[in-house]
Amino acid sequence: MHAIEAIAISKKFGDLLALSDVNFFVAEGETFGFLGPNGAGKTTTIRILTGITMPTAGTAMIFEKDIVKETIAARRQMGIVHETSNVYDDLSAWHNLMFAAELYNVPRSVRERRGKELLELFGLWERKDDRVRVFSKGMKRRLTLAMGLVNDPRLLFLDEPTSGLDVQSNLIIRDVIHDLTEQGVTVFLTTHNIEEANLICDRVAIINRGQIAAIDSPERLKKTIQSVQSVEVAFDPPSLDRLNRLRALPLVSEVRKEGDKFRLITEDPATVIEGVTAYAQEHQVRIISMTTIGPSLEDVFIKLTGLVPRVKGVKVID
Amino acid sequence: MTDFSEGCGQLCRELKAAWAIAKKDIRIYYLKPNIIVSGMLFPLFMFLAFAIGRDAPPTLLVPGLIAITILFSASSIEPVSIPIERRTKTFDRLLSAPISLHSVVLGESLSGFLYSAGIALVPLTAGMIIFQTPLVQPAALIAGILLTAFCFATMGTLFAAYPTESPGDIMSMLNLVRLPLIFVSGVFIPVNALPPIGQVIVMLSPLTFGNDLIRAAFEGSTHFNPLVDLVAIGGFILLFQLAANHLYRKFNE
Structure with missing residues (x-):
């Protein structure tokens, strides 16, 4: 059974x-993972998949529910x-969580047990009675995630x-996502962090200008x-003087300075390695390190969405 | 039988969710001291502006004060809270929950209803003490307060359907309706004292029927048949609920 099936x-x-x-x-x-630049259609897709917005045509099945x-059966x-x-700034963390559980009709005994588990899991139990207004951005994010899990969902958007x-919140959230996937929960993730998608997603879709550009x-x-x-x-x-000389090497299509290193883009790394070695000998400079790197998911994203580096070495990936 | 129990189960879930939304709103918005005080003060000053210097009997003034207190208190908070919740995206939480839009509208209206019914006790108590107005028909008073409060709470929720994140946008539209209602509902001038055209226009205002019921509690008689009052307010409630449900769905598309 598919957790999600988007149909036309x-x-x-x-x-x-x-x-x-x-x-x-x-x-x-x-x-x-669902990736795409701003305005590509990510949020609209999520709003349709969660039944907030109606599609003009087509539909989506959530565990075979249209x-x-x-809508209600699918959302459950x-x-x-x-x-x-x-989150509601004027409510405590506990009341926020209990409200989310009540919307999902989680019985009182279950929601209180589950609420305690989740607040402990996200490191918020000690602050359960504090108004969320005083929480940091990371704490609010963790509470939002806890509210999304209070009904033990099979599918998490x-x-x-x-x-x-912050680093602490990042680590906690990534650990939780990892644990959820181990428990068999389906996760539909949109992110700007392409490396994050690369690390945790089984498959990714790249959407651009309202159309799926690739899925794999x-x-x-x-x-x-x-x-x-x-x-x-x-x-x-x-x-820095080496930039133009490296650009002149055979089969190098682009050179980017990245920190104290140069990245030479090519279709043929072996030929470029020979060229770089010859260049170093000719100019009597030492090579400290040299690594071949395959295309990253970010490269795929940039190619498929048609985005270009805004300045040399800095890519626009929003 | 299974369909029936599933239907009852869903109805029960919807009512529980509506109650949860109402509790949330009461905790966040209605229990703030400034909201409670302003809920009483605004209608009081409006009442004084009309009542001072007029030789009107207490049995006309006290029901009028109760009626406009309900009108303003019931319909004021949702037009503020819902745009704010749109801005903070907390409203999306309600729209994406496994409940129908009817429950969202009902829950938002319930909180305004409870607040308004509570606030109405203040002018009622003050009026009975200060003006020594005896209560003749308590049942009419209870029905009048509860139905009118729920009707205007639903009206506030209906106006809040307008898709804006700015409360001012909604309040300005709402006041265009609320302020004229005071003059065309028999609040300060009895319906039977209005010109014929006025007596037709009052039929378009739910406040007319609520005020009529509340006045009956003090005067012992109503301009309309009490059953007409009850049916008319019930009709307005149903109309506002359905219209609100339709608009929230439409604007969300």
Whole structure:
């Protein structure tokens, strides 16, 4: 059984086509990443999958329940962690959690036990009676995630769960996501952090301008763009002057300075290694380190979404 | 039988969720001292502005004060709280919960209803003590206060459906309706003293029927048949609930 099946979903806002014939499925127990630049249609997709917004055409099945026709039955299976930490600042952490549980009709004894477990899991038990107004951004985020889990969902929608958080909150949230996937919970994750998607997702979809540009496992997606393999090299002494000379090496399509290293983009790393070695000997500089790097998921994202580096070495990946 | 129990189960879940929303609103918005005080003061000053210097009997003034207190207190908070919840995205929490929009509308209205029914006790008590107005029909008073409070709480929720994150946008629209209602509902001028056209216009205002019931509690008689009052307010409640449900759905698309 699929946890999610998006079937030919289209969404128009007036004349604007926000989503066009979006099709994909998420298997039960899978961690599925949904990537795309701002305005690509990520939020609209989540709002349709959770039944907040109706599609103009098509539908989505959540564990075989039609989200348009059986909205309530479909929603009972899911937990939703919205992009904004939408907690009630004037309620305590405990009352926030209990309110979320009541909306999901979790019986009192269960919600009180579950509430205690979750607040302990997210390191908030000691602050359970404090108003959320005084919480840090990370604490609010953790509480939002706890509220999304209070009904023991089979499917969890996570919209930017770790964006802009402190290290402690980041680690706690990533650990929890890891534990959830081990327990067989299906996770639908949108994130700006492409490395995060690369690390925790079984498959990712890249959406651009309302259309799915690619869906596959991170490793398979990387294989589709072998033209962006690269050689990373550090010289002693380091010098910016080398940039133009490295650009002139055969089969180098682009050179980026990244910290104290240079990254040479190429289709043929072996030839570039020979060129770099010859360059070092000719100019009598030492090579401190040299590594070949395959295409990253970020490279795939940039290629498929048509984004370009804003300045040399800095990529626009919002 | 299974369908029936499933239906009852769903209804029970919906009512529990509506109650949870009402409790949440009461905790966050209604129990604040400034809200309680302003809920009493605004109608009081409005009442004084109309009552001072007029030779109106207490049996007209006290029900009028109770009626406008209910009108303003019941319909004031949701038009503020819902846009704020849209801005903080907490409203999305309600829209994405496994409950129907009816429960969201009912829950939001319930909190305004409870607040308003509680606030109405203040002018009632003050009026009975200061003006020595005897209570003739307690049942009419209870029905009048409860139904009118629920009706205007639903009206507040209906106006709050307008998709804005700014409370001012809704309050300005709401006041365009609320303020004229005071003059076309027999609050300060009895319905039978109005010109014929006025007697037709009053039928469009739910406050007319609520005020009529509350006045009956003190005067012992109603302008309309009490059953007409009850049915009319019930009709307005149903209309506002359905319209609110429709608008929240429509604006959310």
